[in-house]
Amino acid sequence: MLLQTPFPAPAGPSSPAPTLSLPADDLVVDLSVYAPQSDSYLLVEAIRGLGDRVAGSRVLDLCCGTGIAAVTAARRRAAEVLALDLNPAAVRSAAANAARHAPAMHARRGCLTDAIEHGPFDVVVCNPPYVPAPREDVDHASAESAWDAGRDGRSVLDPLCCRLPDLLVPGGVALLVHSEVAGIDATVQACRDAGLSSEVLSRTRIPLGPVMLDRRDWLVARGLLPPGADTEELAVIRASL
Numbered sequence: 001m002l003l004q005t006p007f008p009a010p011a012g013p014s015s016p017a018p019t020l021s022l023p024a025d026d027l028v029v030d031l032s033v034y035a036p037q038s039d040s041y042l043l044v045e046a047i048r049g050l051g052d053r054v055a056g057s058r059v060l061d062l063c064c065g066t067g068i069a070a071v072t073a074a075r076r077r078a079a080e081v082l083a084l085d086l087n088p089a090a091v092r093s094a095a096a097n098a099a100r101h102a103p104a105m106h107a108r109r110g111c112l113t114d115a116i117e118h119g120p121f122d123v124v125v126c127n128p129p130y131v132p133a134p135r136e137d138v139d140h141a142s143a144e145s146a147w148d149a150g151r152d153g154r155s156v157l158d159p160l161c162c163r164l165p166d167l168l169v170p171g172g173v174a175l176l177v178h179s180e181v182a183g184i185d186a187t188v189q190a191c192r193d194a195g196l197s198s199e200v201l202s203r204t205r206i207p208l209g210p211v212m213l214d215r216r217d218w219l220v221a222r223g224l225l226p227p228g229a230d231t232e233e234l235a236v237i238r239a240s241l
C-alpha cells in the first residue's frame, strides 16, 4: 500500500528531527520503506551544500529508500540520477517519487555491484544501513534491512568506501551519512585507505530512537555507545577522488 504524506511516520532507528523541509511537499512512502528522518535530512542538507556542482552531473543514490536524496539531486538539475535499493518496496516508492517530482531520476533494484556497472558518477550519495545488529543475515524485504548492518554496522559501508574509486569520476565527490555507532572516524579512514581525500562535513546529535534504545545495552557492552547514552551523533562524511 502506498501512502502520500508530507511528514511520514518514523520507521527507522532514530526519532524524526526534520531540521529542513522535504524536497517535495509530498513523498510517496510505502509502509515497509524507511521513512525519511534525521539522517535523511542531514544528507539532503549536504547535497544542497554542494551548490551548483550537482547541476548537469550524473548522480548515484545508493540505498535510496523513498529516493529523498535522489529527488533532491534531481531537483538541483542533475542530468541523470540513478536510485538503487535492494528492497523492492523502496524501489516502488522511489519510482513513484521520480514520476511525481524528478523525471531525470531512475529507480531500480540494485546494490553496490549494480552501481559499479552503471558508473562512473560525478556525485555519489548514500544513507546506508549502519546499526550494529546481533544477527548477520538480512532479509532485504524486511523493515530491519533498512538499518541492520552486521555486528559492527559496517557491512554496507566498508565495501562502499573500498569501491568509491570505481564509482566516481576523477574529481567526483561522495557524501555518506551514518551514526557514531558505526564509527565515523572509521569511514573517514576507509575512504583515505581507498585513495580518496575525506573529512567530516557536518554533524548533529539526536535522541536515540526505538531501535537504538532496544539495542542500547548490547551496544554499550560492546563499547559502541557510552554507558547511559540517550543520544547519538550523526555525521556526513565527504570523500573526493
Ligand SMILES: C[S@@+](CC[C@H](N)C(=O)[O-])C[C@H]1O[C@@H](n2cnc3c(N)ncnc32)[C@H](O)[C@@H]1O
Pocket (backbone or CB within 6 Å): 012, 034, 035, 036, 037, 039, 040, 041, 043, 062, 063, 064, 065, 066, 067, 068, 069, 084, 085, 086, 087, 090, 110, 111, 112, 126, 127, 128, 129, 130, 140, 145, 146, 147, 156
Ligand atoms: C537507512 S535507509 C535510507 C533510505 C533513504 N536513503 C533515506 O535517506 O531516507 C537504508 C536503505 O538501504 C537499503 N539497503 C540495505 N542494504 C542494501 C544494499 N546492500 N544495497 C542497496 N540498498 C540496501 C534498505 O532497503 C533501505 O531502503
